[in-house]
Amino acid sequence: MKGKILGKDRSWKLHYAALNHAAIQGEEIASIFEFVKPPVDPFAIMDAERELICYDGDDFGDCFDGRIRFVGPRFLICFNTRFNAWPHKGQNHTKILFAIAHELGHFFLPKHRDYLVRSRQSHGSFSEFTSDPLVEQQADFFASGLLMPKYLLGPEVNSSNFVTLDRFHRVRNSFEVSLTGLLVRWTQLSDFPCATIAIKNGKIQFGWTSAALRTRGAFRIRRGDSVSCRAAKDFLEADPSLTRYREGSGSGSIRNWIDFDDYRLQTEEHYFAIPHSGTVWILVVADENDFQDSEFED
Ligand SMILES: [Zn+2]
Structure with a gap:
């Protein structure tokens, strides 16, 4: 075409x-x-x-x-x-x-x-x-x-709103897939409000949002913006060289990552420093109950 x-x-x-x-x-x-x-x-x-x-x-x-x-x-x-x-x-x-x-x-x-x-x-x-x-x-x-077919991975992704690093790695090992591949697919298959974000040189490079965020209008990743989340900044600054694999967790707000003014959704976040590509990948997860509360307030 x-x-x-x-x-x-x-x-x-x-x-x-x-x-x-x-x-x-x-x-x-x-x-x-x-x-x-x-x-x-x-x-x-x-x-x-x-x-x-x-x-x-x-x-x-x-x-x-x-x-x-x-x-x-x-x-x-x-x-x-x-x-x-x-x-x-x-x-x-x-x-x-x-x-x-x-x-x-x-x-x-x-x-x-x-x-x-x-x-x-x-x-x-x-x-x-x-x-x-x-x-x-x-x-x-x-x-x-x-x-990572939906019929096999979907039940793992959606077994609970939040995922620990331990469980994430267990899933990854059982599917024998790359960390970044699983991070992208996680957001695609999640029923919960979450996003996968990639950071390069301290700036948001690209990202994906789950259907639960998109349908509420939260889909514009703040591409090109400097990282504003305190916990993510701390993670980046701990070793800016990105020469070795590191991971960590923190919390913040969805608005650090996505253009989304309607709600002040709090997030739990996992950070992964990937030396091969010089990027930091982030899994950002919000509580679906916060969405429901916000809707009731309207
Ligand atoms: Zn090809």
Whole structure:
């Protein structure tokens, strides 16, 4: 689709509808392959589809995270094993699992597969929410839906309003996903008022809000603003170099993060310093009962 065919607002909505659709298709694949508990293992999917997929893992330096190519009659998926040199828990680093899930997106999403068969070009990818074009984002959303399907992760996310760091890490380990991948998905699947915010150089870079916030008009992340939350500032200032992984917790107000004047919602927050990307990720959670109280006052 080229050129401007829809108004700005509608083309933005269409873009997000396409991404959400890709995530749902990822969830459907997890369900079709009968994953009834985490983790969803992308190797098991490739093995089950061995008539159509062959795969090869090697240290490809920094050429790509993953790659898929139609070599007729099968598709060849290559993945970069260099991440296994980084500390990790399971057999493979979560970056490798995500990269394979991303390439499976190109395999399972019909338009992506058509393109691969027609062009016979390899499709190289740097995955995990860093790529811009719609196809790459669709494959990322597919991967996120596949590895963290709502039917498996939703009950974990929504078992209580607030999550401790301990429980968050337990969920992460059982799904074998990256911290940032889980943080994004958490907010997508939460029934509670929460947001995932990324901070770079002391400023709010981007973020996502849960449906419970969006439907109340709280969706404009204060992008570009300096961090104003006291607890978050303390966390940042404790080691501004971000050269090692750190985590911490604090409390504050939703208005530090989101343009939202209607309520003074108090928040519980978890901070994660991610050295690889030089960012601090924050999970901000408000109490849904505060919303109800505020509504009664109106
Ligand atoms: Zn790709």
